[in-house]
Amino acid sequence: MKSIKHIVIISTLFASMLTHVAAQELLSPDGRQKLEVGLSQEGRPYYKLVFRNKEVIKPSFLGLELQDQESLLDNFSLDSISTGTFDETWNPVWGEQREIRNHYNELVLYLKQQSTPNRLLNIHFRLYNDGLGFRYEFPKQENLSYFIIKEEKTAFALTGDHKAFWLPGDYDTQEYNTTTSNLSEVRALMSEAVTPNASQTSFSPTGLQTPLLLKSKDNLYINIHEAGLIDYACMSLNLDDKNMILKSWLTPDAVGNKGYLQTPAVSPWRTIMVSDKAADILTSRLILNLNEPTAFEDVSWIKPIKYVGVWWEMISGKSSWSYTSMENLKLDEVDYSQVKPNRTHAANTRRVKEYIDFAAKHGFDAVLVEGWNIGWEDWFGKSKDYVFDFVTPYPDFDVRELQQYAAERGVKMMMHHETSSSVRNYERHLDTAYRFMVEHGYNSVKSGYVGDIIPRGEFHYGQWMVNHYLHAIRKAADYKIMVNAHEAVRPTGLSRTFPNLIGNESARGQEYESFGGNTPDHLTILPFTRLVGGPMDYTPGIFQTDIKAYNPNNNSRVNTTLVKQLALYVTLYSPLQMAADVPEVYNRFLDAFQFIKDVAIDWDETHVLDAEPGDYIAMARKAKGKDEWFIGAITDENARTLTLSFDFLPKGKKYVAIIYEDSKDADFETNPQHYHIYKQTVTSKTKLKQWLARSGGVAIHIKEQ
Template sequence: MKKLFWAFLLLAGAALHAQQVTSPDKNVVLTFKLSANGEPTYELTYKKKPVIKTSKLGIDTKDVAPMLSGFTVDKTENATFDETWAPVWGEEKSIRNNYNELLVTLSQKAQKGRYIRIRFRVFNDGLGFRYEFPEQPELNYFVIKEEKTQFALAGDHKAFWLPGDYDTQEYSTTTSNLSEIRAKMTTAVTPNASQETFSPTGVQTPLMMKSKDGLYINIHEAALIDYSAMSLNLDDKNMVFESWLTPDAQGNKGYLQASAQTPWRTVLVSDKAGDILMSRTIYNLNEPTKFKDVSWIKPVKYVGVWWEMITGKSTWAYNDLTNVHLGELDYSKTKPNGKHAANTAHVKEYIDFAAQHGFDAVLVEGWNEGWEDWFGKSKDFVFDFITPYPDFDVKELHRYAASKGIKIIMHHETSGSVRNYERWMDKAYQFMVDNGYNAVKSGYVGDIIPRGEYHYGQWMNNHYLYAVTKAAEYKIMVNAHEAVRPTGLARTYPNLIGNEAARGTEYESFGGNNADHTTILPFTRLMGGPMDYTPGIFQTKISAYNPDNNSFVHTTLVKQLALYVTMYSPLQMAADLPETYNKHLDAFQFIKDVAVDWDQSYVIEAEPGDYITMARKAKGKDEWFLGAITDENARTANITFEFLPKGKTFTATIYADGTDAHYEKNPQSYAIKTIKVTSKTKLQQKLAPGGGAAISIK
């Protein structure tokens, strides 16, 4: 009886420290409190429905006492913030940043009063929180053993997940209940150039879920700086996720020095799927841009010498040698293989095509020495990023592109040799400036060198940011492939205009992406920033380019058009070959017309894994573009035009799947028509299996 009485008193004392903060619209409620033994916990509700049940917070450390329990609340502070800011580029010209904040200061008396802070920001569409470690006598350097942040879910939700991996997100999304993750993990893990899975129930973020009572929930992180990327490990008996950080070569999860803070942990929630797509909370949790001058950062629409190599029609390599040492081979004395695509004459053809159709730039891959002997090798010296093959005339192509008003996009494949890239980085960026390049596509294919480091660890995350900030010194924009998935850092560093960090269009040539793939990515991968997905494939049978490749693109031609609206990016590629576009110039017109920067965006209807219909207003123009996509199932998109100005009539050009279109059987069937529309118009548009619709409105 006495034990029960004292337990009651302890719990009552803990309850005294319970703090609540609500969102500006009162729908989201965060509750913070300490457990009986001084463990920080939080709960989250949305419209009185549980989103996150009581979940523990804390950091387990190796070299100092853990920051898990024994805390008391020293102080709580509340604040309200409301601003509107203008992104350099984006899905809208202005973003509102409105939240209520709770800052809790916690001390551990047993550790000579060592203290930490946990900062919560509650938005109308969810929560962001982080740990902060102020400079203090009892805390200086420390090593993270594991972050112990929990997300205790209220049910066995439907989830759209990728296997937890330290090196790649290039997996197909698996859709299942949370309780089924363990059983489905084996088939969910497919081969990749570099991968390291960690748990039979581990998944990556952004993680999208839907509860049985109709809540859409998304877990991710924001402002990933000087820290390891967070994955989630599921206790599938209790439906509790716990954070799981990417380790380094020694198995440590992070190295911090006070003052410091973690990235924000984010939980987005709504009873409308479209609210998740329209959330800007992850961007709002990042700092404003670090650059005083952003005039050199411009959205880009481009074509490129790329898809023909991906399909196997052409090669990156100049010859077929298998034993190459950097700087020791005179390529002019070797025999070309006859399939090298990045040659001067061929690149000029792409430049001509880009200029003819109003594009901004041409990407060229395979221009530099070293491509013969790199893939799958653990070689520190592969590329120097400044030495072209004999058939690639840098100076002449600079002159020719400039005469046509076209930029060339540089390609830096690091082959995972990060130390080598950093050795060459200043010279490589200066080489770009000297030859008229203002954007680079970087790549990190293969295992990371130094050996034992992972793509998503603290060491590599610091490298990616170093590359972006160094590029900014040269006024160069960066499109990083195989790098960590974005966490809104493009707000702070807007020259980061693109990332891959997911299974892109290239996989259509490697066996295919599922037909529902692009109905999921906007709810997952795109939450933290745009993706260089490289849409626009019109010839969906890869064998048309390479008879030895029987893969096919798992969409209709028209769905490829719609992706320019539903898959937002300020960097959009028309990825197919010019000769193919010349056969379908009527459909290609939509790619020519569609904007890459926007004043406003609207979700008309959406359901993750099934369909998305979005409309966007072009930046500074009275032009709107609409995209509707579906999964493998045919459906009718219910399109309203309420986003148009009232009282005006517009001409809408509709690019639709043909009546017999099917992503497997007849992907190139399409029809184009024009109609008059107003803000009151309602349209029922049929979408073929794996299909879509694209509409331009002027």
């Protein structure tokens, strides 16, 4: 994490009391990106972005509308401009590559409103080779101290009716299948794009979430998102589909306000990645680079985790989280030792020991157990402030016995905290819950926020909840605990600053394969959208794709082949990877399971071999500290043949590749478990023509001969 190269050059141009300011230009370090910024005749700040002489964002206005105060939209003059360059190389605690270069040119507009009270606003632009980041900065000043945001008015004026990979705008969930359409079709498709969820609040017939991926008719790939979301509401986008302008739309609080700030303060960075190659979106580190360096001096306790867990058998309906079938319970009035168990409760000592044995035998780091603590019988869909205490186990779950049993076998236990979205209750118990974890040998936690937020009226993505999620992460660091937050706000690169945030859900994960299915193209889009902000705990590795095998009443099917599930460990980056199926299934496919055992979860290098969002992805990664490589390639509902070049390998060396491929008769609907494994000698000159079945894939382990 030490900078290798660090150069800063600052120049300042003064332009006092100008109303119309001619556009100032800024080039990216490689000269491919060009930014223009200035003030209109009305003193409105604007920007324009160009890539290789192609307009990406037409002149677009910036500013904020305030509650009960004059807006910060117009009537500005330019006090000064500063420009500079920055170049460093830093090492992430974990990640897709060992080193990340943070190289940009920057420009800051220092603005002052011409009328009393002459408030100040800075707009800070950083232009990288892979895109643009900009944010609002509110300096400490006598005439602007506390203020309330009514709406942020950032605009992204597009050059046409782009192809979009979009999710419905929502204050509470991102758990939707991605819809692919032209922007002009969003309004007509919105009603079918909004599918049921435990908590959801759509806000507009043309509302869209970020990260939003666009593809222009002249083949530019554009991704719009944000970075460094701290003490601010999450940004969505509202589409003006007549003029093709995307406008920022912040998540409100319970009374409709969209942010409470006190100067000095800053907004998150608004980000625009752009390239004429799809692969460049996948390898961009723009979001991470716009976040601050790690806040921790000691990061030795933060480790990537490969785990198994008592989870899928409950998701599929084979087992239950709850200990009894009783309802209308009050936690502080129930003596669970006196109630009749339902005999489907999975989080029991005997069953968990089986998972621990399996983890120990196959070299996994940890075992997650959901449903271990009292309270699961009577909370889902109900607005109950006090459901869980996060420390009291059910009678059939012996915390200390399992702690000792796991420790003797070199396995850690992973905690689960379902908050039932009663955030006040979780914060009341947070220190006690984390102390309990430390006392019993847990160093990581999966937290959940299912249902509508309590306090009532708050949304999952509002400023109040954004602050809560970060509070939980910071508090966890005090106890040296790593956090995997589900149903939380989508990541914006904060894992650079707080690397104990080792995972998020914040998208439609594998569990939905048991709830009716994900579309086959879903997994070819997520790396271009959700994953640009940080890793996802997708929970791959489901080998039994017919859910009826677990639960005869569940007609769902996992819409992939078995081999595609293997490839996901490479194409869906995460330092937290689960082998999500049950041990009994893996024991039937131990030859294929070997890839999950072998695949790395921390990397020195990442290379995109080929990719097109919505169609296919092929990636190669080098395991951290080893001369060992892994390839994963996946496709959508269409079978296809990809040509995989091995030119990323060192020249002059021979390797053996273990190739896990779909059999010729494999198909995600008819023959999902048909696969073939073989070995082949490869070098940097090897080119492999590889067939992928419908919603299939290939997974390759490459090591020295």
